[in-house]
Amino acid sequence: MHKPRMQLLASFDIASLQYLDQRGQTTQALPDFATPDTLITFYRQMSLARLVDDRAVKLQRTGQLGTYPSTLGQEAIGVGVGGALAKTDVYCPNYRETGALLERGVAIEEILAIWGGDERGQNYRHAREDLPLSVPIATQMLHAAGVAFALKYKHENLDEPMRVAVTSGGDGATSKGDFYEAINLAGDWKLPLVVVINNNQWAISVPRSAQTACKTIAQKAISAGIRGLQVDGNDIIAVREAVTEAISEARNNKGPTLIEAVSYRLCDHTTADDASRYQSKEELQQAWEREPIARLKAYMLSAGIWGDSQEEELQRELAEVLEKSVNVYLNTVKDVPTAMFDHLYQQLPEALLEQYQALQGDD
Amino acid sequence: MHKPRMQLLASFDIASLQYLDQRGQTTQALPDFATPDTLITFYRQMSLARLVDDRAVKLQRTGQLGTYPSTLGQEAIGVGVGGALAKTDVYCPNYRETGALLERGVAIEEILAIWGGDERGQNYRHAREDLPLSVPIATQMLHAAGVAFALKYKHENLDEPMRVAVTSGGDGATSKGDFYEAINLAGDWKLPLVVVINNNQWAISVPRSAQTACKTIAQKAISAGIRGLQVDGNDIIAVREAVTEAISEARNNKGPTLIEAVSYRLCDHTTADDASRYQSKEELQQAWEREPIARLKAYMLSAGIWGDSQEEELQRELAEVLEKSVNVYLNTVKDVPTAMFDHLYQQLPEALLEQYQALQGDD
Amino acid sequence: MAQITLVESITQALAYELNADQRVVVFGEDVGINGGVFRATDGLQQQFGVDRVRDTPLAETMIAGIAVGMAAQGLRPVAEFQFMGFIYPAIDHVLSHAARYRNRTRGRLSCPIVYRAPYGGGIHAPEHHSESMEALFAHIPGLRLVIPSSPARAYGLLLAAIRNPDPVIFLEPKRIYRAVRQEVPDDGDALPLDRAFILREGNDVTLISWGASLKETLAAAEQLSTEGISAEVIDPATLKPLDIHTVIDSLEKTHRCVVVHEAPRFGGLGAEIVAQINEYAFDLLQAPVNRVTGYDTVIPYYRLEDDYLPGVSRIVSAVREVLEYSTGEVK
Amino acid sequence: MAQITLVESITQALAYELNADQRVVVFGEDVGINGGVFRATDGLQQQFGVDRVRDTPLAETMIAGIAVGMAAQGLRPVAEFQFMGFIYPAIDHVLSHAARYRNRTRGRLSCPIVYRAPYGGGIHAPEHHSESMEALFAHIPGLRLVIPSSPARAYGLLLAAIRNPDPVIFLEPKRIYRAVRQEVPDDGDALPLDRAFILREGNDVTLISWGASLKETLAAAEQLSTEGISAEVIDPATLKPLDIHTVIDSLEKTHRCVVVHEAPRFGGLGAEIVAQINEYAFDLLQAPVNRVTGYDTVIPYYRLEDDYLPGVSRIVSAVREVLEYSTGEVK
Ligand SMILES: Cc1ncc(C[n+]2csc(CCOP(=O)(O)OP(=O)(O)O)c2C)c(N)n1
Ligand SMILES: Cc1ncc(C[n+]2csc(CCOP(=O)(O)OP(=O)(O)O)c2C)c(N)n1
Numbered sequence A, B: 001m002h003k004p005r006m007q008l009l010a011s012f013d014i015a016s017l018q019y020l021d022q023r024g025q026t027t028q029a030l031p032d033f034a035t036p037d038t039l040i041t042f043y044r045q046m047s048l049a050r051l052v053d054d055r056a057v058k059l060q061r062t063g064q065l066g067t068y069p070s071t072l073g074q075e076a077i078g079v080g081v082g083g084a085l086a087k088t089d090v091y092c093p094n095y096r097e098t099g100a101l102l103e104r105g106v107a108i109e110e111i112l113a114i115w116g117g118d119e120r121g122q123n124y125r126h127a128r129e130d131l132p133l134s135v136p137i138a139t140q141m142l143h144a145a146g147v148a149f150a151l152k153y154k155h156e157n158l159d160e161p162m163r164v165a166v167t168s169g170g171d172g173a174t175s176k177g178d179f180y181e182a183i184n185l186a187g188d189w190k191l192p193l194v195v196v197i198n199n200n201q202w203a204i205s206v207p208r209s210a211q212t213a214c215k216t217i218a219q220k221a222i223s224a225g226i227r228g229l230q231v232d233g234n235d236i237i238a239v240r241e242a243v244t245e246a247i248s249e250a251r252n253n254k255g256p257t258l259i260e261a262v263s264y265r266l267c268d269h270t271t272a273d274d275a276s277r278y279q280s281k282e283e284l285q286q287a288w289e290r291e292p293i294a295r296l297k298a299y300m301l302s303a304g305i306w307g308d309s310q311e312e313e314l315q316r317e318l319a320e321v322l323e324k325s326v327n328v329y330l331n332t333v334k335d336v337p338t339a340m341f342d343h344l345y346q347q348l349p350e351a352l353l354e355q356y357q358a359l360q361g362d363d
Numbered sequence C, D: 001m002a003q004i005t006l007v008e009s010i011t012q013a014l015a016y017e018l019n020a021d022q023r024v025v026v027f028g029e030d031v032g033i034n035g036g037v038f039r040a041t042d043g044l045q046q047q048f049g050v051d052r053v054r055d056t057p058l059a060e061t062m063i064a065g066i067a068v069g070m071a072a073q074g075l076r077p078v079a080e081f082q083f084m085g086f087i088y089p090a091i092d093h094v095l096s097h098a099a100r101y102r103n104r105t106r107g108r109l110s111c112p113i114v115y116r117a118p119y120g121g122g123i124h125a126p127e128h129h130s131e132s133m134e135a136l137f138a139h140i141p142g143l144r145l146v147i148p149s150s151p152a153r154a155y156g157l158l159l160a161a162i163r164n165p166d167p168v169i170f171l172e173p174k175r176i177y178r179a180v181r182q183e184v185p186d187d188g189d190a191l192p193l194d195r196a197f198i199l200r201e202g203n204d205v206t207l208i209s210w211g212a213s214l215k216e217t218l219a220a221a222e223q224l225s226t227e228g229i230s231a232e233v234i235d236p237a238t239l240k241p242l243d244i245h246t247v248i249d250s251l252e253k254t255h256r257c258v259v260v261h262e263a264p265r266f267g268g269l270g271a272e273i274v275a276q277i278n279e280y281a282f283d284l285l286q287a288p289v290n291r292v293t294g295y296d297t298v299i300p301y302y303r304l305e306d307d308y309l310p311g312v313s314r315i316v317s318a319v320r321e322v323l324e325y326s327t328g329e330v331k
């Protein structure tokens, strides 16, 4: 058949960023921020996240914690993203967020409290403006757009740097309308927003390949007319660089960016899941070859900025930190039942007084 | 600042199709289907749509019809799309659809009945499998994906041509989650679906430029990993060609296509709207220069396949057709009140009998 | 002072609060230069600028969701849904987030949002433009639900809703947007958010209604009065939390009650009112409370909508029924 | 015959109907190889293939919406929402389309859809995994709402729901998914969709409940029986349309009634039941109907959820209250 002639209107490229390959070797010169101290801090924080996850899973297994979503294998995303924000920026998290929350100053016992069935965990002592964990998939992205609007609205002079909002979600989240509506609005209103997708290849049992026919998730940015790129989500240097750059664009009123960080969920979806029902062992094994902590360690070892004694010292320190928080968590007594009314409205409406008193009487 | 090196993952182009420019001159050789007879039929159908719209607006103004959404200026899209489907395909329309419905065999009196506040209008005598008009924006696109799934599911041999679903919506609809979720699923499940966007530049008072930062709406296809293209929506030859081609791809199990048809709403949003509040006169005037009926007529005149006597004859015929239907519409008596129960469930549940009888007693 | 309509009183309240409080931001589809499809935001963008009165892309989930983030950052978002029939994609964010943010974070963050929408039937509009689904929101913990029925109440209640520290669903009975004019002083005085209004005093029967149905309810009361029947008419207006005490007080006098609403009967707010009367005033009742409501059908396209909506005659008959009722012997 | 749990009876019913009717298609998040997060679809994809038992992308609006199109084309979609807490983005399509398609097209097209979701609290799950928002659906005209409370009823009612020519919301009380085992013959016999079940006969008081709360309601009845109080327990199960006659018949004997549900009280289905009792059985009542319900708060994170859920002792006290009630003199 005769092909009609068409006029080209627009072209788009999607590209990917990496500094460390899976053996921990550099694929290009590292960015300036990647000093030995910074890398060691990255390593420490990722190691802490992994320890917290591990401990949380054990607490769940022994009936001391509810369902828990581990970030095993995705620590470079959590730490890479969470640490890229300025203190005054606002993080609008997903629920699989241990590394990022630690970076934001949320206490381990707060994280445990949330998954331990206690709303008080979300009343962070630090990061008081960060949004709470969000369980309904992708909804937080719209909240983040609202936050970004507010930050821009409250900012007097758009020629000066702004506070920004950063939000995160999974690969599964990119199938949901909220995600598209959020990025479309962010593009439309040029909001200071960064959206990071933790593409860990799975939405519970549904593989990334079954979520969308897209080659990359980054290309979904094109539907909103915003910047989109992919990073190696197991390379914390790449993650941090990309997010920092995107934040800087947002800060300077250059609008939003979508970042797809490609990683792998090395754990069950949550402690309520059994990934062996749907995940091939080989795929999992191969994914372990690419995991972020060993990779960074390999680089640090080869660069001579890390060694066995430091590793031992670090593990000892982290174990102590963890232990302390776990104890705080385990020793927190249950809230009073009437707490369920205390924060429902700013002031208890008269119409609820009777129920409040009934509940009190029940105690 | 030093720019990091990135690896290219994917590239995408968005292009546009046109055969007739705004003066009715060909910009490339016409496709084979564009015989004089076909063009005359196009012209007839677009003219009929315009007459129906005009009459409907007058009926509304005189209190004989409810709120009505005219398709003025967008007849090439309605007729171009509606006529591209095979009889057995399923059309899943938006609400601004007069031209397309006429092509599908829906009677003028049925269209009037719908906007005249009578559900019986949606009980088409023909096109019995087509979905009803959809008022909640973009929802019909998900229904269309469901229809497309069913057509594929019921089809025995995927190597043989399938029935397909075609759906339509406005530029405003492309901001809504339903649109993205529908095209993403269609790509993911390789559904026999064609999505046509009538980009008439306005969503009530909100201009296309305020809906999205995208340069084109066609590029939103990239977020679903499906084909996307733009056509000149005032050029019925381009519209018909693009839709026919997309249907043929879908029919042959090659998956969905998104088509952006660029046109202009030359009328108020509906009879309840006053576009002069937000629309500039010059823009409107310029848009009139590009409208589809005059354009096709100019070509037909220059090609010597149309003349004054044919025009007169046609207008006489169409006026007659219209008059007949309007009379049927105006003479249809109101349904019985209990009709509101008769089709709520297949069988009236016992629990509703009392209400049914009360309503009967009220008559 | 000029007399204004209900929809104008909405505009007046919005303007007052936009002026008084920089944190207030109005947004939704066509609220800008077009002033909203009902003109509720007429002139506000011109007066306060596009940053504060802003058209959104067409996406109701988005409208609901961004309000949560804006509120968490201390703004006072006032979001408009063009019609109640298009509010449903917003329910997830209203229910799962706006209504829960304060509780979820134990007071760290909160959602002082007003979600506005015109609602109800009777204007000969197309499908989905005539919905009365207030009961869906009334069931959601953490929300307030407000429905004004006069220009003055609309003004005072909307101000109260915007100033309220928690999320409010504010439904505007569009059938009476322009039904009456009143003098509404632009004094910034808010009304309380948990007090029912007694619109007409009476001794024989208590009629409870809200929104546009009050028009027929008051007309029915008027008609009954010509027969010597004295009906008290109560507009709860702040439907959640509900001021049941005003109703009970009235029942102390009347002992008989009819609830009128245009929403479908099954699971409508009438049911909750009957249930609370049953709980708090069982011994006061001399007849079962009667409900005059929309039928348990989809509200029809407009040619049949008058057959659907509770009219004066249905209300009057219902009142007659409760007045004629005499308690059986079974107890 | 093997004894099976409620969730296994769901699987059994799905398998039966997938086998019997080529038009049946099961889909949702993780319903495929994973068999659903509660294993309700365990083994079905393996048995019936990916075309008939299909994982969807993660999008609940989409799940609800495609079901409408599938049904309009004559299929019998059975859509799973992973938890009721994630069903809200689906409400628009359920309310605006599934429930209206037949009426809108005057019978030309229809939506024989089953929307399934596990619901209710008490399993120590994270936030949003414990919702009981059945009242939202109960208010929507054109829907049916079904909640089974035993393996046998789950089997028979799910078969009926799938075969029903109109849309059904089918909520599964996940707290009792595995609470008891029963012999459930796989005979394909459906139960009627508009008949309440009397789970226990009694003369002194009528207890009405559904879903998982029946566990505590039956336990309360048992406890009361040791005190010589004989409680009749009714499971409406098909909550919309509601079979109120079975309730009224029971009240002819008992004259006293308690409704128990775990959903928030205000605007819950208990209210509608009380309202209908008021309408149909006013003279039968010797005490106000009592409601034992979840509080009008968000269901708390799990450490407090037992304080929220109606327990045996609250039900027992409520029964005592209605039994001790003696009608005042006011009337
Ligand atoms: C709206 C919604 N639907 C369903 C769920 C149940 N659910 C929890 S996590 C999950 C998969 C999420 O996948 P993804 O977005 O890739 O994030 P990941 O868990 O892999 O980090 C699902 C379906 C939910 N939480 N919210
Ligand atoms: C979900 C929803 N929100 C709002 C409306 C009200 N409304 C009707 S048409 C319209 C604009 C639609 O614009 P577009 O999609 O471009 O279609 P057009 O009317 O231009 O053909 C709006 C906001 C609606 N019908 N549905």
Ligand SMILES: [Mg+2]
Pocket: A170, A171, A172, A198, A199, A200, A201, A202, A203, A204
């Ligand atoms: Mg994932």
Ligand SMILES: [Mg+2]
Pocket: B170, B171, B172, B198, B199, B200, B201, B202, B203, B204
């Ligand atoms: Mg448009």
